[in-house]
Structure formats: structure tokens, C-alpha cells
Amino acid sequence: MPTPKKSTSGSKKPLAYGAVIVVAAGLLGFASYKATAPDSSSANTSTSPAAEVSADPQAGIYPELAKLARRDADDKLAVGRADAPVVLIEYADFKCGYCGKFARDTEPELIKEYVEDGTLRIEWRNFPIFGEESENAARGAWAAGQQDRFWQFHAAAYAEGAKEKGFAKDRVKALAQEAGVKDLARFMKDLDGEAARAAVAKDQEQAYGIGATSTPSFLINGRPIAGAQPKETFTQAIETAAEQAKTTAGAGATEDKAESSEDSAK
Structure with a gap:
């Protein structure tokens, strides 16, 4: 597995989510290492704890992690309804081969099956861990998003053979052009701007x-999943989360109705 280079815009200081999140973080970190090791023939079929999806809708879910979903309707790096019952957060690097595999093979199918019917929202988080070119691509993706071309840039950067050409700034500019970014001068200014650096650092x-x-790492309604797992892993997690959301919503509606009846009886 390639050793990630230290980033200049982020640290590895854990966020204060509480003791239970330390457990979740340990699972995700361990599974992430196993599931994304490029020299492993079983990299995409990891059965590590953070890759397993239990039939128990509560198993492996951490409510504090679920709260990381931004659900911002103006988020340029997200697709799907802001009020979708399930949110998949993806932490990825454009230099990551397995991220590209997920982007090409699995993500389009998830969008077609779950985003388009309103079940799923996907929120991208830039997680550049392989040095300067990773940072260039991450800031380029953010800059493309400011002109509503993030997903087109995402597709161009993850196309077969794109990673091998590198992400020097001239290459990132070419990808922006390929993605249909209209104002390339603004794009290059945004790419090197403080807003882009701050946004990438926040995600990181x-x-x-x-x-x-390592990358890719995912959260599905607070359930950690590491690596470019088979589509079935994501499908099961999404459907389990959607069912749990429906059950929770139904319970909430019943409780509200009961409270309303009590108020009327007073």
C-alpha cells in the first residue's frame, strides 16, 4: 500500500466525537488499510468489521457520525435531495485507483437506483492524501463546483487513464475544460484561492x-464502510438505512399524533 504523504493543509488530530467514535474510528482506519491495499488480491472483497453490513439496522451505526451529513441544498459537491432519508458521505482522493473504480463502476449505478428516486444523497469530501497533485485535483474539483461542474470534473478526473497523466496544474486546467467549465480564468484563480484551500482542509x-x-472511505447514515467494496455492500447498507429511516419517521408520526390527541383531550 502506498504510504500517504503528509498534507500541508490538514492534520491528523481527531475530532471530539466522544469515546464511542474512537471505536468507530479504529474500525474504519483498520478496514481502510486492508480494503485499499493495492497489492492485495482481495482488496475489493474485504470482510473487515467496517465493511460488513448486519441485518440488524442498528448494528455498526454511530449517530454522531450520521450528524456529519451537511444536507446543504446549495452544496456544489453533492447530488440528491437534501432531505433524502439516506446520506452517503464519500472521502476520496483523485489519485486513488480504488476511488476511480468506485466512481466508474459503482457510483453511477447507485445514482441511477437510489439518488434518482429520492432515497439517497451523496456528499463528496475531498481527502487528498498523496501530496501536491492530490491537493491540486481536490482544489480543482472544488473550483469546478463553483461553476456547477463538479460532477463533470469528477468524471473526467476518474476516467480510465486520467490518474496516470497526473494532476499538475496545467493538467487540472485541461480537465476543467473537458468538464465544461466556462470561465477558465476564474477557475484557475479559485483553484489557488484561500476559499478552495479552506474547503479542502475542512473536509480533510x-x-x-x-x-x-486511506481512500475511499464512506459513511452511510453513520455506518462506516471502507474501500471500494462490491456494489452489494452499498446496496444493503443503503436499503437498511432507508428502512430504518422509514421506521423512525413512522414512530415519530405516531408519537406526534398521540401527543396531539392528548392535547385535544385536555
């Missing part, structure tokens, strides 16, 4: 804070 700090040590 969050990833380190939950114990992610």
Missing part, C-alpha cells in the same frame, strides 16, 4: 477525525 480534517487512513 473531518476525514482524519473519524479515523480514515
Whole structure:
């Protein structure tokens, strides 16, 4: 497994989520190492704790991690309804081969099956861990997003062979052009601006804070999943989370109705 280079815009200081999150972070970090090791023939079929999805809808879910979903309707790096019952948060690096595999093979199917029907929202978090070119691509993705072309940039940067060409600034600019970014001068200014650096650093700090040590790492309604797992792993997690959300919403509606009846009886 390639050793991630130290980033200049983020630290590995854990966020203060409480003792239970230390356990979740440990699982995610360990599974992330195993599931993304490029020399392992079983990298995409990891059965580590953070990759397993139990039939118990509460198993492996950490409410504090679920709260990391931003649900901002104006988030340029997200797709899907802000009020979708399930939120998948993806922490990824454009230089990561397994991130590219997920982006090409699995994510489009999840979007078609779950985002388009309103069940799922996907929120991207830039997690550059392989040095300067990772940072360039991350800030480029953010800058493309400011012109509503994040997902087009995402597709171009994760296309077959794109990673091998590197992410020097001229290459990132070419990807922006390929993605249909109209104002390339603004793009380059945004790429090197403080807002881009701050946004990437914020995402990076969050990833380190939950114990992610490599990419891709995911949270699905507070359930950690590490690595480019088979589609079935994500499908089961999404459907379990959606069912749990429906049950919770139903219980809340019943409770509200009961309280309303009590108030009427007074």
C-alpha cells in the first residue's frame, strides 16, 4: 500500500466525537488499510468489521457520525435531495485507483437506483492524501463546483487513464475544460484561492477525525464502510438505512399524533 504523504493543509488530530467514535474510528482506519491495499488480491472483497453490513439496522451505526451529513441544498459537491432519508458521505482522493473504480463502476449505478428516486444523497469530501497533485485535483474539483461542474470534473478526473497523466496544474486546467467549465480564468484563480484551500482542509480534517487512513472511505447514515467494496455492500447498507429511516419517521408520526390527541383531550 502506498504510504500517504503528509498534507500541508490538514492534520491528523481527531475530532471530539466522544469515546464511542474512537471505536468507530479504529474500525474504519483498520478496514481502510486492508480494503485499499493495492497489492492485495482481495482488496475489493474485504470482510473487515467496517465493511460488513448486519441485518440488524442498528448494528455498526454511530449517530454522531450520521450528524456529519451537511444536507446543504446549495452544496456544489453533492447530488440528491437534501432531505433524502439516506446520506452517503464519500472521502476520496483523485489519485486513488480504488476511488476511480468506485466512481466508474459503482457510483453511477447507485445514482441511477437510489439518488434518482429520492432515497439517497451523496456528499463528496475531498481527502487528498498523496501530496501536491492530490491537493491540486481536490482544489480543482472544488473550483469546478463553483461553476456547477463538479460532477463533470469528477468524471473526467476518474476516467480510465486520467490518474496516470497526473494532476499538475496545467493538467487540472485541461480537465476543467473537458468538464465544461466556462470561465477558465476564474477557475484557475479559485483553484489557488484561500476559499478552495479552506474547503479542502475542512473536509480533510473531518476525514482524519473519524479515523480514515486511506481512500475511499464512506459513511452511510453513520455506518462506516471502507474501500471500494462490491456494489452489494452499498446496496444493503443503503436499503437498511432507508428502512430504518422509514421506521423512525413512522414512530415519530405516531408519537406526534398521540401527543396531539392528548392535547385535544385536555
